[in-house]
Amino acid sequence: xxxxxxTLTFVSLLMGIGASIGFTSLMTVLRxxxxxxxxxxxxxxxxxxxxLIGLRNRIPDLLSIVVGNGAIVFSNALMLKGIAKHLGQPMxxxxxxxxxxxxxxxxxxxxxxxxxxxxxxxxxxxxxVIFDLAYAYLLLRYGEHAIxxxxxxAASIMLINAAFFLVRAFMAPxxxxxxxxxxxxxxxxxxxxxxxxxxxxxxxxxxxLITERLMVDLSRAAHTxxxxxxxxxxxxxxxxxxxxxxCQQRGQPFTLLIFDLDHFKQINDRWGHDVGDxxxxxxxxxxxxxxxxxxxxxxxxxxxxxxxxxxxxxxxQGMEVAERLRYTLAHSHTRVGDxxxxxxxxxxxxxxxxxxxxxxxxxxxxxxxxxxxxxxRNGVSLAVxxxxxxxxxxxxxx
Numbered sequence: 536x537x538x539x540x541x542t543l544t545f546v547s548l549l550m551g552i553g554a555s556i557g558f559t560s561l562m563t564v565l566r567x568x569x570x571x572x573x574x575x576x577x578x579x580x581x582x583x584x585x586x587l588i589g590l591r592n593r594i595p596d597l598l599s600i601v602v603g604n605g606a607i608v609f610s611n612a613l614m615l616k617g618i619a620k621h622l623g624q625p626m627x628x629x630x631x632x633x634x635x636x637x638x639x640x641x642x643x644x645x646x647x648x649x650x651x652x653x654x655x656x657x658x659x660x661x662x663x664v665i666f667d668l669a670y671a672y673l674l675l676r677y678g679e680h681a682i683x684x685x686x687x688x689a690a691s692i693m694l695i696n697a698a699f700f701l702v703r704a705f706m707a708p709x710x711x712x713x714x715x716x717x718x719x720x721x722x723x724x725x726x727x728x729x730x731x732x733x734x735x736x737x738x739x740x741x742x743x744l745i746t747e748r749l750m751v752d753l754s755r756a757a758h759t760x761x762x763x764x765x766x767x768x769x770x771x772x773x774x775x776x777x778x779x780x781x782c783q784q785r786g787q788p789f790t791l792l793i794f795d796l797d798h799f800k801q802i803n804d805r806w807g808h809d810v811g812d813x814x815x816x817x818x819x820x821x822x823x824x825x826x827x828x829x830x831x832x833x834x835x836x837x838x839x840x841x842x843x844x845x846x847x848x849x850x851x852q853g854m855e856v857a858e859r860l861r862y863t864l865a866h867s868h869t870r871v872g873d874x875x876x877x878x879x880x881x882x883x884x885x886x887x888x889x890x891x892x893x894x895x896x897x898x899x900x901x902x903x904x905x906x907x908x909x910x911x912r913n914g915v916s917l918a919v920x921x922x923x924x925x926x927x928x929x930x931x932x933x
Contacts, residue, residue, distance in 0.1 A: 544589040551582035554738045558689060561745070573617035581610035593905055597697045598903065600646045604659060605639035611666040618670055618918040621744060622677040622686075626908040629864035636661055660704035666699035685747035696733045760835040762812055763819040771834030771842050778832060778846045784889070789887040790853030792843040793900040794880040796861070799839035803875060810871050814878060815839065826861050842897070851888045852918070857882045857915045865913055881907040885918040 555578040562571045587594070587603030619626035638658065645655045670702075671690040678686030758770035758818035766774065775791075782789040796818065803811040820840070822833050832844035844854055861882055869876040883904030885896045899918035907916040 541589070542708050542730065543728065544585065547651045547734070548585045548589055550577065550580065550731060550735060551585055555582050555836065558738075558741075565745075565749075568745070570617050571745060573613055573620065577610040577613035577617060580606050583608065587884070594665065596646055597643075600655070601639060601643045604642045605635060606927065607659075608638045608662055609635050615666060615669055615673075618673050620750065622673055622679070623675050624673065633664075634662075658706050660700040663700040664697045664704070665694045668702065668836065671697070681751045682744070682747045685740075685743045689737075689744055692736045692740045696737065698727050699733055701841070718880045724853070726929055749855075763815055763835045765819060765822070765841070766832060766834040768834065768836050771832060771836065771844070772893065772897075774832055775842075775897075777843060778830065778895050779887060779891070781895070782846050787847045788849045789896075790845045790848040790850065790856075791885045791887070791893075791900050792845070792857050792860070792882055792897040793836065793885075793897065793904045794841055794843075794857075794882040795904055795908070796839040797879045797908075806871070806874065806876065810869075810874070811839075813871045814869045817867070818864065818878065818880075821860075821863055821867065824859065842900075851883050853886060854917065855913065857873060857884050861913065861915055879913040881905075881912045882915045883907060883918060884915060 540560050546682065554574065558571065558575045558578055562568070562575050565571055582602055584603045585604030587599050587606065592600045593599075612635055615631060616626055616628075642655060645651045645658075674686040674690040674693070680688075695779060729875065758766060760767045781787075796814065799811065799814070802814055812855040815835070819835075822841070822843070826843065827846050828848065830846045832842075832846075833846075834842040836842045843856070845856060848856065861880060865877075865879050869878055881904050883900040883906070885900035885903065887896055903916040903918040906916045910916070
């Protein structure tokens with residue numbers, strides 16, 4: 536069977552156009568996916584590079600060799616940027632841009648100053664190896680647990696691609712090629728076939744990365760509050776039940792806190808709901824940074840009401856956490872422009888007894904919280920089996 540490089544280049548071009556159109560169509564639906572926009576740009580630029588290379592002998596070498604190869608390397612840099620963003624990792628443009636410029640300069644040198652098709656193939660292969668290894672490293676090093684499957688599959692494909700290009704780097708073109716890649720011979724043409732297959736696999740890997748990320752995001756959206764990012768009401772009930780059951784099986788204590796922001800309606804009425812939202816985010820930031828407890832479950836239970844579940848926490852530990860939270864809120868103000876808005880909370884604490892259900896704890900803590908409000912707000916109350924017991928909350932009440 537005769538492998539014709541111009542034909543294989545045309546097949547690569549068609550595949551690139553198809554993938555670019557497909558991902559562009561997907562981008563029109565998933566408009567908020569910045570990563571997808573980066574990858575779409577990468578695919579179109581790579582397709583342009585293949586087109587320019589395929590037009591060798593029909594357009595100037597400056598466009599076909601130098602610009603065409605430069606476009607492909609630039610598309611690789613964009614792909615790397617997209618993968619880094621997909622994984623939530625920062626990436627500066629400095630070294631990728633420098634790499635593209637240096638590579639393009641070498642291509643020009645090996646085209647006009649010291650023409651050498653073999654060396655051009657070597658540096659083209661090695662740049663692909665470098666980028667594929669960088670892709671794989673990011674995916675394996677920074678792929679979070681929730682998207683680990685797609686990251687591992689994509690990394691495996693990238694490593695296979697790197698191995699292929701490493702082999703191709705040592706494959707010399709036919710002597711009769713005379714600096715024309717289209718006449719490089721059957722061995723080089725065979726690498727085009729492998730390149731087409733690995734390229735196709737890479738497209739599917741990108742699609743899988745996007746799909747798994749969307750599934751994870753949808754799952755999180757179904758379980759989290761849109762404003763604060765904390766668990767929503769249904770999620771805290773489901774996860775709280777499971778956490779309480781584990782503690783009961785292990786004979787461990789379990790403490791639940793409910794707190795409500797004092798005079799929150801007045802904040803909304805005086806400054807507006809945008810400021811009210813800022814207060815809720817401020818409280819959330821305090822919960823994330825100041826509540827250091829293993830396996831803590833934090834939820835916006837509704838409106839300005841929050842729930843904290845502390846697996847393994849004893850009565851004393853739960854009260855200590857509640858008082859620390861009360862004190863921190865009372866001594867922090869929400870800053871919105873020039874406004875400084877004080878925030879206090881009424882807190883109820885309930886400790887699980889043998890056989891208790893999560894919903895019972897919620898109800899007991901809620902009753903304790905309302906007793907705190909009745910007694911002056913900005914305090915902590917402990918729920919007991921036959922009512923509520925008021926705990927000392929410090930010397931500031933409002």
